[in-house]
Amino acid sequence: MLRKVVLYIFIAMLFGCTNDSDDIGIIARVNGDPIYLSQLEFQHDQFQADTAGGYVPSVEKLKGEYGEILTDLIVQELVVQELVSQDLAVTDHELLKAEEAVRADYPEDAFDQMLVEEYIDLKSWRKQLKNHLAMKKFFQQVLRAQIKIDYKEAQEYYKDHISDFYLPESLRILVVRGPSREIVGKAVELFMKEQDHANLATVFGEVETREVVVREGRLSATWKNAISGLVPGQSSGVLTDRFGFEALVLLERSPAKVLAPAQAYPLVEKALLESKLSDAFETWLTGSMSTAIITVSTHLLPATEVETEEAQPESTDETVVDDERNNETEG
Secondary structure: OHHHHHHHHHHHHHHOEEOOHHHOOEEEEEOOEEEEHHHHHHHHHHHHHOOOOOOOOOHHHHHHHHHHHHHHHHHHHHHHHHHHHOOOOOOHHHHHHHHHHHHOOOOOOHHHHHHHHOOOOHHHHHHHHHHHHHHHHHHHHHHHHHOOOOHHHHHHHHHHOHHHHEEOOEEEEEEEEEOOHHHHHHHHHHHHHHOOOOOHHHHHOOOEEEEEEEEHHHOOHHHHHHHOOOOOOOEOOOEEEOOEEEEEEEEEEEOOEEOOHHHHHHHHHHHHHHHHHHHHHHHHHHHHHHHOEEEEEHHHOOHHHHHHHHOOOOOOOOOEOOHHHHHHHHO
């Protein structure tokens, strides 16, 4: 799907280019609505923040990165326009709630301080958040409503992907840790009597417990040797750990099995839904791009293409990207 998206945007770049002085600060237009250079630069800054320090791209590399980001922004703008046409646009209230949810993860004014320290423009961040909400809303309220999953489809998928629902043998283990061999041993003895590890920390102070589920093939050599030959309800001896001492209690040994159809259905439904959503989005985007009027700044084009544009003065600044032109380009 992404290859098709890139192809459509590339066609738009070839046939809908502009460098009018009236468009200073605007890097592209989608059906007349602008995409600003500041949006492009903000997204690129976020990209650079996720890469290793000292990253200095070449001019051509930078154009390529800007082109990929612009593709995303154009698609997002098409989605925003579709939501508006269906009276489903992201509201100010929805945006405010989403921002409050993000801010809630930061103590007091730490969020604003983070924006300052990371040189993040709040207005641009909100625009990015709104686009994210729009994409999410589009998939959930527009595309999802078009999708039906028939039980026969689910049965067929289950049969065709039966290996995906194979569960290897696993072990459920209680790990008891403490500062001394004696305390850990006594904590294990108490657990064996009461079968309740919730109050071990209260009784023994510095004792810590946690349950883990692990595949037998992924056990460390130490743990594998410690529980070798144990049956559920038995414990290992006290082991010396680099952080202190620990003992393992084997709670349950689950044999390898294949999930029954009823157990696997949530996983089957998720896989089918993801596939159908992807197909539905590609179909929608193909139709949307076929009628969209998209103009892109010539500054993002490779030098050879800019020269070609300049050598053809009869070319128009704006054009509809239609199926006929797509076919001519692909030919």
